[in-house]
Amino acid sequence: MNTHQFEVLVVGAGGAGLMAGLYASKTAKTAVISKLYPTRSHTGAAQGGIGAALGNYEEDHVEWHTYDSVKGSDYLGDQDAIEFMCEEAIPAIYELEHMGLPFDRTPEGRISQRPFGGHTNNETGKPVRRACHAADRTGHMIVQTLYQQCLKNEVKFYDEFQVLDLLTVDGKTAGVVAVELATGELHTFHAKAVIIATGGHGRVWEVTSNAYAYTGDGTAIVYRRGIPLEDMEFFQFHPTGIYKMGILITEGVRGEGGVLLNNEGVRFMDTYAPTVKDLASRDVVSRAMYLEMRDGKGINGKRFLYLDATPATINKYAEIDGRTNPDGSPYKITGEQLLAKLPDIVDFCRTYLGVDPITQPMPVQPTAHYTMGGIPTNKFGEVVVDDKNKVFPGLYAAGEVACVSVHGANRLGTNSLLDLVVFGKYAGLRAAEFAQGADYVPLPADPTDFAREQFDSLKNGSGKENVFDIGNEMKAVMFDDVGVFRTENGMKAALKKVNELQERFKEIKVQDTGKIFNTELLNAWEMWNLLDMAEVITASAVNRKESRGGHAREDYPERDDKKWLKHTLAWNKNGKLKIGYKPVVQTKYKPKKRVY
Amino acid sequence: MEEVTLKIFRYNPEKDQKWHYETYTLEAEPTDRVLDLLEKVKAYNDGTLSFRRSCAHGVCGSDAMRINGRNYLACKVLVKDVGNNITVEPLLGLRVIKDLIVDMEPFFDNYKKILPYFINESPIPEDGRERIQSQEDRARFDDTTKCILCAACTTSCPTFWASDDYLGPAALVNAHRFIFDSRDAQAADRLEIVAETSGLARCHTVFNCTMACPREIEVTVAIGELKMATITGKLD
Numbered sequence: 033m034n035t036h037q038f039e040v041l042v043v044g045a046g047g048a049g050l051m052a053g054l055y056a057s058k059t060a061k062t063a064v065i066s067k068l069y070p071t072r073s074h075t076g077a078a079q080g081g082i083g084a085a086l087g088n089y090e091e092d093h094v095e096w097h098t099y100d101s102v103k104g105s106d107y108l109g110d111q112d113a114i115e116f117m118c119e120e121a122i123p124a125i126y127e128l129e130h131m132g133l134p135f136d137r138t139p140e141g142r143i144s145q146r147p148f149g150g151h152t153n154n155e156t157g158k159p160v161r162r163a164c165h166a167a168d169r170t171g172h173m174i175v176q177t178l179y180q181q182c183l184k185n186e187v188k189f190y191d192e193f194q195v196l197d198l199l200t201v202d203g204k205t206a207g208v209v210a211v212e213l214a215t216g217e218l219h220t221f222h223a224k225a226v227i228i229a230t231g232g233h234g235r236v237w238e239v240t241s242n243a244y245a246y247t248g249d250g251t252a253i254v255y256r257r258g259i260p261l262e263d264m265e266f267f268q269f270h271p272t273g274i275y276k277m278g279i280l281i282t283e284g285v286r287g288e289g290g291v292l293l294n295n296e297g298v299r300f301m302d303t304y305a306p307t308v309k310d311l312a313s314r315d316v317v318s319r320a321m322y323l324e325m326r327d328g329k330g331i332n333g334k335r336f337l338y339l340d341a342t343p344a345t346i347n348k349y350a351e352i353d354g355r356t357n358p359d360g361s362p363y364k365i366t367g368e369q370l371l372a373k374l375p376d377i378v379d380f381c382r383t384y385l386g387v388d389p390i391t392q393p394m395p396v397q398p399t400a401h402y403t404m405g406g407i408p409t410n411k412f413g414e415v416v417v418d419d420k421n422k423v424f425p426g427l428y429a430a431g432e433v434a435c436v437s438v439h440g441a442n443r444l445g446t447n448s449l450l451d452l453v454v455f456g457k458y459a460g461l462r463a464a465e466f467a468q469g470a471d472y473v474p475l476p477a478d479p480t481d482f483a484r485e486q487f488d489s490l491k492n493g494s495g496k497e498n499v500f501d502i503g504n505e506m507k508a509v510m511f512d513d514v515g516v517f518r519t520e521n522g523m524k525a526a527l528k529k530v531n532e533l534q535e536r537f538k539e540i541k542v543q544d545t546g547k548i549f550n551t552e553l554l555n556a557w558e559m560w561n562l563l564d565m566a567e568v569i570t571a572s573a574v575n576r577k578e579s580r581g582g583h584a585r586e587d588y589p590e591r592d593d594k595k596w597l598k599h600t601l602a603w604n605k606n607g608k609l610k611i612g613y614k615p616v617v618q619t620k621y622k623p624k625k626r627v628y
Numbered sequence: 629m630e631e632v633t634l635k636i637f638r639y640n641p642e643k644d645q646k647w648h649y650e651t652y653t654l655e656a657e658p659t660d661r662v663l664d665l666l667e668k669v670k671a672y673n674d675g676t677l678s679f680r681r682s683c684a685h686g687v688c689g690s691d692a693m694r695i696n697g698r699n700y701l702a703c704k705v706l707v708k709d710v711g712n713n714i715t716v717e718p719l720l721g722l723r724v725i726k727d728l729i730v731d732m733e734p735f736f737d738n739y740k741k742i743l744p745y746f747i748n749e750s751p752i753p754e755d756g757r758e759r760i761q762s763q764e765d766r767a768r769f770d771d772t773t774k775c776i777l778c779a780a781c782t783t784s785c786p787t788f789w790a791s792d793d794y795l796g797p798a799a800l801v802n803a804h805r806f807i808f809d810s811r812d813a814q815a816a817d818r819l820e821i822v823a824e825t826s827g828l829a830r831c832h833t834v835f836n837c838t839m840a841c842p843r844e845i846e847v848t849v850a851i852g853e854l855k856m857a858t859i860t861g862k863l864d
Contacts, residue, residue, distance in 0.1 A: 069732065071777050072688040129758040132746020132812065134766060134773050141760035166773070172687060173773065180745035214725065243682040279685045379844070380685060383704055384659070500671035543675040546642045549726045552675040 034212075034219040035475075038063045038188075039467035040460070041223035043195045043208060043250065046073030047171070047449060048431025049229035050178035051456030052413075052463070053187045056227070060464035065193040065210050065221065067245065067554075070179045074231050074243045075452060078171025079376065080284030081146060081163025082128075082453070083446030084121035088142045089161045089358040094118050096154040097162065101447060102621045104150045104313045105440025106581035106591065108263070108599070110617035113411040113436045117447070120454045125164050128453065133177040135166050146373075147287040150313035150444040150628070157307045159287075161358075163446045168282050168374045174449060193219065194554055196483035198226065198253045198427075199476060205426030206473040208253075209483040213554070216547025220479045224470045225463035227413070227428040228254065229456065232403030233565045234267075235558075238504075238511035240400040241273050241280035250433040252561035254407055255568065256482075259417055259424065260601040260612070262435040263405035264565070265573035266582045268443055269516050271317040273399025275336040279380055281396055283445045285389075286310040288373055289365060290341035291349050292321065293393065294329035299349060305628035309353070312628035315442040315582045318398040322516050331395060338393035341374075343367050345393075367391075398516055404443055404582060405572075406435040408601065408614075413459025419601065419614035426466060426473070430459040437599065440616075441581020490556045495541035499556050502533050502540070506566055514570050519586050523574045530566045537563055571609050572600045593623050632656040632707060634665055637717040639724055640676065647724065649715075650674070658708035662695055662716065666702060666728075679728040686842055689778030692719055693728050699780040699840040719783035721792065734792040735779045741795060742803040742821055747814040765810040772805040772850050774843040781837035781847050787830045794830045795822065797837035797847045804850040808863060815863060823858045831855075 040056040042049050045066035053064040066073070085092040097118040102109055129135060129143060136144040147159035166173040182189070192213040199206040199220070207223040233248030234240045251261055271292070272281040286292075291299045291310050304320040305312035312320075325335055340346075347364050355363040367390040371378055374389075381387045381394055407429040408416050415427040431452045438451055509529045513522035537560060544552040578592035579585045598613040632654055639647035652669050663681055670677045679702070680690040686704035693702055694717040696710050707714070722730035753759060775798060782788050782796035795803075803822050807815045822828050828851065837847040857863055 068682055068688070068690065069736075069777075072682050072690050074683065074688075076776070077683050077685070077687050123756070126752075126757055130752050132748075132806075132809070134769070134809065135758070137761055137763045137766045139763065141762050143758050167770075169687075169774065172776070176773075177746070183740060184745035184747075243688065244684060245682045277685075376687070383686070384706070498671070546640060546676070546726075548641055549678045549729050551678045552670070555670075 034217055035222060036063070036219065037222045037472070039223065040225045040227065040463045041065065041208060041221045042227045042229060044229035044231060044433070045070035045189065046075035046229065046231055046431060047174050047178060047452030048456035048459070049227070050175065050182055051453055052227045052229055052430055052460035054178065054182055054185060055457050055460030056464040057185060057187045058464065060467045063188040063190060063221070065190040065195065067192065067194040067213070069191050070189065071175055073175055074246055076172045076175040077243065077280065078449055079168040079280060079282035080287065081148060081165040081170050081446045082125065082174070082449035083148065083151060083162050083444070084125040084164055084450065085118070085162060086122060086125060086143060086145060086164065088138055088145050091153065092160050092162055094122070096152070096160070097121065099154055099621060100151050101438065101444055103626055104442055104444040106442055106626055107593070107597065107621070107623040108437065108440030108580060108616060110437050111619040111621055112617050113438050115619060116411045117438050117450060117454050121450050124450065124453045124457070128174065128177060131177050131181050133166065133173050135164055146284055147311060148445045149283050149286070149311045149317065151446070152308065159308055159311045163284070163287065165284065168284055168376045171449060174453070195230070195249060195253060196486065196557070198257050199479050200257055201473050201476060203424065204473045205424070206475055207479070209480050213549055216550055218480045218483055220475065222472060222475055224467040224472055225426045225428060227430060227459050227463050228407060228433055229429070229431045230433050232432040233562060234400045234403065236507065236510050236562050236566050236569065237400035237515065238507035239273060239276065239278040239397065241270060241278050242400065247558035248561045248565040249558065250429065251406055252564050255564065255604050258604060259415065260408060260603045261405060261568055262408040262599050262601055263437060264568045264602055265576055265600060266404035266441045267400065267569065268314055268402035268404060268582050269318045269398040270314055270401035271321055271398050272339050272396040274380065274384055275395040275397050277384060278399040279384060280399065280401065281339060281377055281380070281394060282374070285339060285341050285374060285377060288341065288370065289346035289350050289355070289363065290339055291345060292317070293338040293340050294324050295331050296329065300324050308628045313442055313444060315584070316628055318516050319584055321398055336395045336397045339396045340393040341370065341389050342391055342393070343370065400511070402443055402448060403432050404435070404439045404441065406433050409434045409436050411436060411458070412462045413455050414462060419612060421614070426470065428459040428463045430455040441583060486557065487553060490540065490553060491542050493541040494539045497536045497539040499540050499559050502537055503559050503562070506530060506533050506563060510566055514573055517584050517586055518573060520574065523570055527567070527570045527574060530563065530570055534563050534567065567609065568602045572602050572611065575611050576600060597623065629655040629657060630712060632665065632712045632714060634669065635715045636669070636677065638727055641726055656707050658706065660707050661703050662705050662707070662710065662714060663691055663702040665714070666716070678726045687776060689776035692778040692780040693717065694719060699784045701778060701780065701842045704842050719779060721783045721789045722779070732779065735782060735796070735798065738795050738799040739777065739802060742799050743814060743818055744802045744806070746806065746809070746812055748811055750813065759811050761810055768810070769805050769808040771845050772801045774845050775801050775805070776843060778842060780840040780842055784836040784840040786834060786836070787832065793826050795827050797851065800828065800831070800851050800854060801845060801847055804854055807854065807857065819858055822854055828855050828858060
């Protein structure tokens with residue numbers, strides 16, 4: 033039997049997992065397991081920036097960042113956690129810089145910052161430069177830098193190990209089971225503390241910016257073990273994905289002055305968000321785009337609009353908006369400067385669309401992007417499992433898989449990278465501290481039982497059904513009926529469909545009988561996770577009879593703070609889905625109407 | 629939709645004595661990624677076909693492979709770029725484990741040799757803020773920060789094919805990233821490492837690496853700058 037023992041075991045090696053591994057390993061015997069080589073993690077696809085009120089170009093305050101994030105969350109975020117994140121943002125950015133992260137620089141040699149959606153000067157309401165960036169590959173630089181620091185500090189990695197199960201005994205954490213992809217062998221990792229940092233589940237939807245790897249593995253394994261998932265109805269659709277493909281075009285494009293245009297060449301965002309216009313928060317912009325397209329204003333009658341970042345257009349609207357440089361001079365940009373600031377965006381458009389964004393507009397549509405919900409935690413990354421926030425001993429979660437909740441009903445751009453770094457660090461510190469004062473919980477008699485059972489069921493079906501067909505049907509119904517706009521009937525039909533697909537999934541049969549890199553078996557297991565997440569998302573969404581942030585209902589178009597200012601919790605009770613709620617933490621920000 | 633012929637290198641270590649090719653005919657759009665075609669074959673022709681992939685848009689570096697004889701990321705090359713007769717094979721110079729999956733360990737071992745992490749043990753600024761770096765100094769190593777460790781460059785290099793103890797272009801690119809970072813303090817040690825016999829001297833300026841890089845890093849220029857630095861002892 034392959035059994036390993038570590039005080040702290042981190043699952044996932046993106047920004048949160050690497051940060052957790054780096055911090056936990058300072059004082060505890062730690063290992064990081066990951067289904068991908070760490071640098072392949074989806075953090076690397078983040079583009080535009082990481083938020084912190086450094087004020088390197090203009091006045092900014094932690095307090096403003098906090099308020100913007102609370103407002104962005106449509107008041108569903110827990111305000112104590114948001115305050116904590118925005119305060120920690122500043123030391124976190126400096127720490128990354130001290131680790132060598134190559135941020136772009138201001139003329140004075142400080143970290144450069146750009147405007148981003150929903151980040152404002154709280155006095156004028158105008159966009160503020162808060163997103164610290166390294167061209168349009170900020171996430172890439174974060175995952176590289178953190179991996180490099182882990183190598184420097186000799187953190188132990190198990191690369192290409194896929195987690196399959198969380199081991200718990202009497203309500204305590206005992207470790208995880210994983211499969212080694214290269215051999216197909218099951219491994220038991222006996223641990224005092226486990227940190228889940230596996231990312232989101234954006235592959236539930238048809239048009240998505242998310243990696244193939246984003247299959248909700250972390251949420252699925254804890255859900256199967258009876259731990260609730262929080263606010264799963266809240267999922268972010270990013271306004272600007274490449275038409276049909278979903279590949280992300282950073283909000284930084286609009287930060288640099290790009291605007292959205294409809295088929296009449298009209299910049300429509302100023303009617304939906306008169307103050308910040310194209311830099312309203314993502315839920316607002318995605319809805320505006322849907323409404324325009326529904327109004328017949330999609331380009332050529334199709335379901336896309338133009339994102340125009342040609343210098344002529346940028347300069348025209350900068351003049352109309354009265355946008356200025358930090359020194360007060362009028363804002364103007366050249367094609368060359370744009371290429372330097374957004375090289376990857378230019379490359380993506382040229383490669384996938386044959387479009388040159390320096391001279392042509394980009395065809396874009398909203399794309400599934402970010403999981404606001406997830407495993408409930410407090411601000412130290414400790415997993416909390418009921419409406420009283422009872423801590424589950426030894427279990428931690430951080431990053432996109434977790435729901436602290438700092439993003440509430442809608443995340444602001446740049447706050448995801450911030451979330452990874454801040455809560456990855458604290459989860460690592462807390463887990464190591466816990467491990468020092470705890471003993472190993474004895475492993476169950478056959479720890480790999482449940483994992484093996486799951487694999488067997490994927491291999492032994494009738495073979496009547498095809499995994500990919502089931503997946504495509506799920507993605508289509510989720511995109512149509514549990515997407516940017518939702519209705520009772522649509523969601524109920526979607527839930528019924530997902531339940532049918534779960535039944536049909538029992539009839540699949542993996543053809544590959546081998547052990548070495550059996551990617552077919554793993555992909556099938558991942559699809560199972562996605563189906564379970566689709567069920568939890570849809571059930572949580574049907575239940576919430578209001579519109580808030582990313583959850584926009586046509587039949588309940590208003591936010592209803594009296595009834596719904598609360599977090600959803602969804603449990604798996606012996607195979608049956610049960611919904612409950614818990615209160616939102618409010619400090620000093622009272623809910624008010626959200627206008628941009 | 630057009631008909632595309634996809635010839636794929638196949639090897640299953642648990643069944644096959646020897647590798648072979650399988651040919652599949654399928655319908656595709658000219659704008660489909662080669663990765664999309666591999667996914668289709670896996671879904672409907674042969675579930676055992678194995679390859680790595682994740683982000684599917686050229687930033688994670690998982691799916692480097694040989695397509696019509698040249699290294700690409702399968703997610704960053706379209707049918708219209710390579711034509712309707714497509715041959716897909718694993719990267720050269722690394723052991724094939726199964727189908728298009730190769731053993732990446734020698735590649736990462738070389739990467740680890742060049743001390744691929746920022747080193748500056750001097751105290752941080754007293755105010756706790758960032759170390760100052762001019763825009764010019766930052767631009768000096770911008771190109772080499774783009775590397776995604778996909779191995780397309782290293783496995784296109786004839787010297788690496790001959791022996792995998794050659795550091796290879798990817799490791800050298802990452803050495804460049806730190807050596808030319810004005811904030812880093814360990815340039816001398818890294819220059820010594822890349823100047824050893826398994827390093828710079830074995831680059832014969834074939835330019836395959838530059839052609840292969842999906843991030844369009846000017847690899848040969850970076851290696852040239854390292855060579856110059858080892859000769860002159862200067863970094864400007």
